[in-house]
Amino acid sequence: MMSTLVVYFTFEGSTKLIAEKIGETLKADVIELKTSKTYPTGGIGKYFWGGKSVIFGDKPTLTNESINVSHYDTIIIGTPVWAGSFAPPVRSFVNDYKIVNKNIAMFASHGGGGAVKCFEKLKEALPDNKFIGDIAFVEPKKNPDSINSAAKWAAGLS
Ligand SMILES: Cc1cc2nc3c(=O)[nH]c(=O)nc-3n(C[C@H](O)[C@H](O)[C@H](O)COP(=O)(O)O)c2cc1C
Numbered sequence: 478m479m480s481t482l483v484v485y486f487t488f489e490g491s492t493k494l495i496a497e498k499i500g501e502t503l504k505a506d507v508i509e510l511k512t513s514k515t516y517p518t519g520g521i522g523k524y525f526w527g528g529k530s531v532i533f534g535d536k537p538t539l540t541n542e543s544i545n546v547s548h549y550d551t552i553i554i555g556t557p558v559w560a561g562s563f564a565p566p567v568r569s570f571v572n573d574y575k576i577v578n579k580n581i582a583m584f585a586s587h588g589g590g591g592a593v594k595c596f597e598k599l600k601e602a603l604p605d606n607k608f609i610g611d612i613a614f615v616e617p618k619k620n621p622d623s624i625n626s627a628a629k630w631a632a633g634l635s
Pocket residue numbers: 486487488489490491492493523524525526527528556557558559560561562586587588589590591615616617
């Protein structure tokens with residue numbers, strides 16, 4: 478029996494929509510990464526602070542309860558694309574936990590670009606795992622079709 482974890486960060490809710498659909502489709506555990514550090518919302522300030530945080534390789538402290546990654550053979554990681562990479566709380570996750578010999582799938586929400594680079598970087602951050610798929614969505618909150626695509630994609634993972 479495959480045991481699957483969906484773990485994700487969301488800033489404005491798009492990645493959450495996808496994560497919950499994938500979790501429901503696969504009957505997987507779903508964990509939203511939370512941090513004590515908050516990013517400014519609204520205006521262009523969010524791009525400045527978030528972008529800077531990516532460029533400096535920040536690893537904000539996660540406030541989640543400890544995650545038992547050894548329980549899962551498959552980990553599906555979701556992130557918004559930030560400055561052509563994954564969001565800093567996802568860096569914290571891959572840094573805090575020893576993730577090896579897992580099946581890894583990745584999904585991302587973005588505004589129109591950078592998902593390929595984001596997936597490459599996440600792969601680099603997770604050596605010694607098997608990558609079984611990735612998929613990117615343009616602003617899922619505004620494109621409800623994404624939700625169905627996410628379910629289909631998840632059902633086809635193996
Ligand atoms: C700090 C920051 C950096 C971003 N950088 C990119 C980017 O490089 N490429 C892109 O297409 N969208 C970028 N976006 C837009 C988000 O990826 C997009 O709105 C995504 O759907 C948000 O997901 P969320 O609602 O789960 O936070 C950025 C957003 C923020 C806040």
